[in-house]
Amino acid sequence: MRKSIGARFLIVGLLTLLMFIPLFFVSDIVQSRKNYSQYTLNEVGREWGGEQVIAGPMLMIPVEETVERTEREAVVDPESGEIVLDADGSPRQRQVTRKVTVTRDPIYVYPGRFDVAIDTQTQIRHRGI
Incomplete structure (x- = not known):
C-alpha cells in the first residue's frame, strides 16, 4: 500500500490541525483561570485594601x-x-x-520636615507548568 507523498503530507497536516483543537481548549481554560485570578486579586484589594496613609515619624x-x-x-x-x-x-x-x-x-x-525617597514595586509572582 504505497501512497503518494502528497497524500502523506495531507494526512500529516490534517492530523496536526486536529491536534491543535485540544490545545486551543486547554489554552482557553488556562486563560480563563488567569483572568479569574487577576479579578480575585483586584476584588480583594478593593474590598480590604482601602486607602493607605503613610505618616511618620512621630x-x-x-x-x-x-x-x-x-x-x-x-x-x-x-x-x-x-x-x-x-x-x-x-x-x-x-x-x-x-x-x-x-x-x-x-x-x-510630628517633625517639621522629613525628607526621604521611597521606591516601591508591587510583586505578582507566577507559577508555570
Whole structure:
C-alpha cells in the first residue's frame, strides 16, 4: 500500500490541525483561570485594601493625670450593715474624696520636615507548568 507523498503530507497536516483543537481548549481554560485570578486579586484589594496613609515619624506622649473626685455615699452601720437614717427618714450621707488616675488622649508630635525617597514595586509572582 504505497501512497503518494502528497497524500502523506495531507494526512500529516490534517492530523496536526486536529491536534491543535485540544490545545486551543486547554489554552482557553488556562486563560480563563488567569483572568479569574487577576479579578480575585483586584476584588480583594478593593474590598480590604482601602486607602493607605503613610505618616511618620512621630512621637507619641502618653498623658495621665491624677484627679481628686468628691462623691457622696450613704453611711452604713458597721455592726448591722444597714444604712443609717436621719431623723426625717432620709439616708445619712458622707462626703468621700478619692484620688483617681485618669488617662487622657496622647499628644502626637510630628517633625517639621522629613525628607526621604521611597521606591516601591508591587510583586505578582507566577507559577508555570
